[in-house]
Amino acid sequence: MGSTLSDDHGAGWRGTPELDVLLAAARKKLESNWLKVEGSVTVQLDAAPDLSRLMSAVNGSSSQLSRARSSRLDLARFDAWLGHSVNGGVGLLDTLRERAPLQDKKRIAADKADVKARALDNARSLLATTDHGEWLDRWLSSLLNQDGTLGGRVAVDALAVATKVLAVLPADGLSLTEVAELACGDTKALSSGGAPKLVLEALSLKEGIPRPVDPVGIRLLWETAGVSVDALSSRVVVLGYRVSEDHVVARWSNEAADAGIPFPLTLDMITRGPLTNTADRIFVCENIAVIAAAARTLGGESGAIVCTDGQPSAAVHKLLAGRRSGTEIHWRNDFDWAGLRMTGRAVARYDAVPWRMDLQSYEQALDARNSEPLKGFPAESPWDPELAHAMHRSGRAVMEERTIPDLLRDLS
Template identity: 70%
Template sequence: MSGNSEWRGSVELGALLDAARKKLESNWLRVGGNITVDLSDAPELWRLCSAISRSNSSLHSRARSTRLDLERFDAWLSHPLNGGLGLIDTLTSQAPLQDKKRIAADKAQVRADALDRARDVLGGGTDREWIEHWIASLLNQDGTLGGRVAVDALEVATKVLAMLPVDGMSLTELAELACGDTKALSAGGAPKLVLDALSLRENVPRPVDPVGIRALW
């Protein structure tokens, strides 16, 4: 087994670690499966892959690419001659690993929860049609909350819509009553979401001029 002193700091080992990081970060940080290695990335990459895989080096020297088993790579790195740290620990020592699958799943759950809260908050009224049309306008084809809709803006808009209609109240007063923040309707996506909902409720085109916007509010 090749000693780590030969490969430590080499472009060859760096290329394998970079490829392994991408694989792990897109695979729940699971050490499993294979990575495809472009052998042109470094002059002796075929030799390192051959040492790790314990395969025929002449095959690697002629090949343009090869597949490297991550469990074998993990075992190779864990050997005392090669540093004694497994793949996860080796990569973490360079820079923190990001579990991109978990991050994406958590974000998706946050958006799903926000959508459920919007339905719950607005679900008590007798006039459901405009609510369903409004919510449908926020969704992707798969029924998830569209990426253009910010979770915070949706929550503000939902709280405001639940308070309407009110008479003789400014937007700052409405924002404070609904959200506890006088500036909740002064910027961001919430005002647009509310106007979209109101135009559906009143069955009128969404206004774009200041006069029409004030009238709809």
């Protein structure tokens, strides 16, 4: 006759290596199955000396499993065996909890998935209120697994901070701490953790460049969004930039304009007081060679021109944010993909007029001996769609220096 649930010494198995083996196997199964006491688990019988005898007792078998290498442990029967008064009267779940807390790993994973899904929905909702464009969609897509869920490398808190920061960009020369306070109400929100990296990844997609890892590259990338990491390093060079104020920096700018001297303005200088232009038009170029040529050729007669010297810095944005109402901004860049993107953003941000950034100017400047291959991600030119098409066809970039004679005529 088969043995009962209380056979073979009953509670005498408590505290033995044999019972420890069964409980460890049961714990692993339960924690991966919503803590449900159901199903079975394989037990290696050589894990403890008398394990086959204990398994026979739990399974209600009169024969030992001496020749078998493994056996299936039915969790429901094991629970009933442990719960029998002769075997201690404490069921499987309570027995395991007496030893250590049980982790419902399925529930924990499901809760985490819910939290990440809500965080992703919140991010999408917040960014949907901005007009940043498709690069933000590409950034969010880059954070997802193949099944559309938020990737494991992305912390929920970091995503929330990064999204809030991106929603308030671009800034006009604000510091990192000011942006953090504006976006999150916490000046330290961008001082550490994963949020700064996520923001930089998004800005890299916007600029069509790899995410920088060096301090200078990181500073310059923040500055493309008008955020200052260092108010003394962020600068803009101007020529002929006369202003209506009379404070120290204003006088320096006016004196330099009268003398035809290119004048570098740091973000720190710009924040010392307003610098309101007196000219009706401000020209913006990308390369310092244009300002140098204008200073050499036109001197104090040059029109007001601002040089970004590459990607527009926080200082550029801060200066232009203080422009006189009604001022026309004429903006240009190199004829390359980055140049098209920068001009496009200037049109959107400042209602700028593209300055000789058209198909005719490109074709006039195009010369295989003085051009170079286009690099990076292609861009569009909504103000003159044929320009981008022509650049696609030729595959050549033309630097701004090739157009200096035409630019000087506009500045005179």
